[in-house]
Amino acid sequence: AQSVTQPDIHITVSEGASLELRCNYSYGATPYLFWYVQSPGQGLQLLLKYFSGDTLVQGIKGFEAEFKRSQSSFNLRKPSVHWSDAAEYFCAVGALPNTGFQKLVFGTGTRLLVSP
Amino acid sequence: KAGVTQTPRYLIKTRGQQVTLSCSPISGHRSVSWYQQTPGQGLQFLFEYFSETQRNKGNFPGRFSGRQFSNSRSEMNVSTLELGDSALYLCASSPGDRAFSGNTIYFGEGSWLTVV
Numbered sequence: 633a634q635s636v637t638q639p640d641i642h643i644t645v646s647e648g649a650s651l652e653l654r655c656n657y658s659y660g661a662t663p664y665l666f667w668y669v670q671s672p673g674q675g676l677q678l679l680l681k682y683f684s685g686d687t688l689v690q691g692i693k694g695f696e697a698e699f700k701r702s703q704s705s706f707n708l709r710k711p712s713v714h715w716s717d718a719a720e721y722f723c724a725v726g727a728l729p730n731t732g733f734q735k736l737v738f739g740t741g742t743r744l745l746v747s748p
Numbered sequence: 749k750a751g752v753t754q755t756p757r758y759l760i761k762t763r764g765q766q767v768t769l770s771c772s773p774i775s776g777h778r779s780v781s782w783y784q785q786t787p788g789q790g791l792q793f794l795f796e797y798f799s800e801t802q803r804n805k806g807n808f809p810g811r812f813s814g815r816q817f818s819n820s821r822s823e824m825n826v827s828t829l830e831l832g833d834s835a836l837y838l839c840a841s842s843p844g845d846r847a848f849s850g851n852t853i854y855f856g857e858g859s860w861l862t863v864v
Contacts, residue, residue, distance in 0.1 A: 736783075
C-alpha cells in the first residue's frame, strides 16, 4: 500500500533563510508525487508535481523538489523563505492505474513558521 | 479558467441531520474526487466519480455517499451526522481520462462542516 511520511510536524525558519521539507514515500511502482500548500482556512494549492523525466522539478513561488528513487524521497526546497510562505505543506503520492484516476495518499503535513 | 468551486463554504449542522455539499470542477474535467480533512486523521480519500459513475471509494461508512451529474458537477451527502464528521471536505478535479498520463489534481477551497 502507498504511504507518505513527513517526519517534521513543525519547522521554524528565519525569513530569508533556506528551507527543506522532507518527504519519504512507499510505493511499489514509479510514483506520481505532489507537494501542496494549505494556508489557514484555505484549500490545497498545488506547488509542483513529479511524473517522470528530470528528477529536479520547479514549482510556483520559487519552490523546487528533487525526486530520489534510491532514497524514496521527494524533498521540497526553497532558497530564501518569505514570511508569506508560512503555511502547512503536504506531500502526496498518487498511483495512476489504467482507469486514469489517481487516488492521493497524503502525508501528515509540515507546518512552516517563519520568524522575522 | 475558473477553479474548483465548492458550496457552501461553512455550515453548522446538528447530530442526526444530513448534509449535502456541492462541487463544480474545472471546465473540461470529468473526474471529481472528495477528501475529508480532520486534525486527527489528516487528509483521507472518500470517493471519486467519473462520467457519473463512482470508480473508487475510500474506507468510509455508508452514511457518506455522492453522485455526479452529466455536467460533471458533483455532490456528496452525509446522513445521520455524528460529531466526528466535523471536518473540512475538499473536492478535487482532474481530467480523469486514461489518455492523460499523470493527471494533475486541483483542489477547491473546501466546505467546513461543524456538527454540534
